[in-house]
């Protein structure tokens with residue numbers, strides 16, 4: 001598949017999707033959003049992909065939604081623009097396969113929001129996070145007001161959103177926004193290592209776990225436990241459960257088939 005503002009590579013069942021609009025610090029315009037949507041749809045059904053890594057080309061991960069495109073919008077047009085991003089980021093969050101953000105640089109506004117729609121964030125020491133929207137006269141619009149408090153708590157989220165402060169990777173790790181901070185040169189290797197570790201496990205079990213966590217977090221704990229129980233039971237209808245437990249009893253490594 002050909003893209004104008006994205007690059008897509010596949011290696012060992014890992015897809016590396018990079019936003020490639022470095023001259024505008026990978027700002028999310030409509031074209032980037034629509035191309036990302038296409039790529040995610042393709043990767044969703046790609047049997048040869050277990051884990052997706054999302055990153056940015058150049059010095060930014062994503063420096064936000066495209067301010068120049070948003071500048072002239074009417075309220076209705078702004079709502080439509082927000083809707084495209086919100087639906088895309090929800091698709092990224094709910095895609096069965098794990099998605100890891102390799103945050104190489106600025107992750108501001110829509111960029112921070114995009115990273116939060118991913119399951120995990122590995123950040124380069126050079127990465128910077130923030131929701132600077134109030135400095136532009138707007139609120140976050142790609143669900144930052146929803147995901148940031150769920151990740152770091154409402155008090156910290158309010159501080160970041162009300163002040164527009166930009167924080168470095170270490171601070172982002174300290175408040176629980178980032179899983180791990182690594183050397184810039186090691187960012188892709190470290191992220192690949194994590195992706196490969198996940199990819200070596202039983203993928204249906206990984207996907208059901210993601211579903212249980214995502215659905216459970218959005219409901220009450222009793223319903224969440226019901227969801228987990230059903231997905232746990234569903235694993236017992238998979239060949240990988242038989243293989244995983246047989247391999248354990250035969251003291252050998254499992255050979256999972258993702259079935």
Ligand code: HXC
Pocket residue numbers: 023024025027063064065066067068081082085106108109110111132133136139140141142
């Ligand atoms: C459009 C952008 C952009 C953006 C950077 N650029 N961010 N264009 N939208 N969000 C462009 C600049 O205009 C410039 O283009 C080029 O990228 C390089 O940027 P510089 O500012 O020259 O780089 P630098 O001095 O290194 O500063 C980096 C920066 C700064 C601190 C990240 O670019 C910046 O503050 N960007 C905006 C960050 C932001 O406010 N993001 C939130 C947007 S609102 P030229 O042509 O001059 O070289 C948002 C809302 C989401 O995300 C919800 C929507 C529904």
